[in-house]
Amino acid sequence: MTISESSSDRATTGVPPLLEVRNLVVRYGRTGPAAVDDVSFTIARGETLGLVGESGSGKTTIGRAILGLQPVTSGEIWFDGKDITRASVAERRALQGDLRAVFQDPFSSLNPRRHIGDSLAEPLKVSGVPGPERSVRVDEALASVGLPDGSAERYPRQFSGGQRQRVAIARALVTDPRLVVCDEAVSALDLSTQAQILNLLAELRRGADLGYLFIAHDMAVVEFLAQRILVLNRGRVVEQGTTAEVLGNPQDSYTRVLIAASPVPDPDEQVRRREAWQRLRAEMKAAAAAAPATAVANGLN
Incomplete structure (x- = not known):
């Protein structure tokens, strides 16, 4: 096509x-x-x-x-x-x-046997970017996500979880x-x-x-x-x-469940959200269970 x-x-x-x-x-x-x-x-x-x-x-x-x-x-x-x-x-x-991607687990998406710089340079190599320019762009990408000089020569295991996610973001952004x-x-x-x-x-x-x-x-x-x-x-x-519209005035009960499930730093507010989440969940399950019976009663099934 x-x-x-x-x-x-x-x-x-x-x-x-x-x-x-x-x-x-x-x-x-x-x-x-x-x-x-x-x-x-x-x-x-x-x-x-x-x-x-x-x-x-x-x-x-x-x-x-x-x-x-x-x-x-x-x-x-x-x-x-x-x-x-x-x-x-x-x-x-x-x-x-x-069109690039950043996934949930950066460690599994990075080759543990390759330097970080090699992993970042791979899409540039495929795109035909010359070697010297690849090195410059890799260093710029790593610097843009706040990683120190020399990161390109390190292996994935030498970074913390947060640093590895920064590496994944740098790899996504290296191609502009x-x-x-x-x-x-x-x-x-x-x-x-x-x-x-x-x-x-x-x-x-x-x-x-x-x-x-x-x-x-x-x-x-x-x-x-x-x-x-x-x-x-x-x-x-x-x-x-x-x-602002979705969070300030949610129209669907499922949206309200997701909002209630979101963690907040205030313990009291977290308790209230948890209770609201449980109540909304129970209401949704009850509505789903009642739906087939209602459909039959109305001649819709």
Whole structure:
């Protein structure tokens, strides 16, 4: 398949979104249930969209589909005005500099037998960047995430968990991308390190016209970084809007559950949130159990 140009969504601004996902459906197996069911959203240049949901909600599957790691059953994925839904291997390779990822476990994504500098230089080498320039860009990327001189010559095991996540961010940014998919990029870190990484991501976004798809289960984390939030439950979008709208006036009970589950530093407020979370969970389970009986009674089943 050849990547094709799109002229849609240019009417108002003259520029297409950086990323547009249209009616995305992903199934595992031909007849299996949809892991992602009719999901649509956009990300503008320089914007962060928080994609929020519990484990199994389908958010990681969406990220993998955007990155070309998961086949799409139906729907479309457009990047910078071009349809990349079923791009070939060669076309994906050409995109790798513009579309990057930071995953949850940086240690598993780094080769323990290679210096950090070699791992960061690999995408530059594939893109045809000359050796001397590769070294300069690797050092610049490591410096941009606050790692000390000489880090390029160290192995992954010689860094702390927070430092390894900084390495992963540097590797994502070394090609000067336009969009980074962050899949639970801070969930494995302690709170103080989380704050450092989130501040770093926000700073790097301000320093470049960089967009993020920030995938997470913690509303408090997403609130810090994202301008807009999309809430996913069982593969479907249940709510979306600006961060202020979604967190200040959530319309869906599932969104309220996620907000109540987010940790806060005040112990008393944490107790209240936990109680609210348990109450909302019980209400949702009761409603789900009653739904089939109600459908039968109304002649809908």
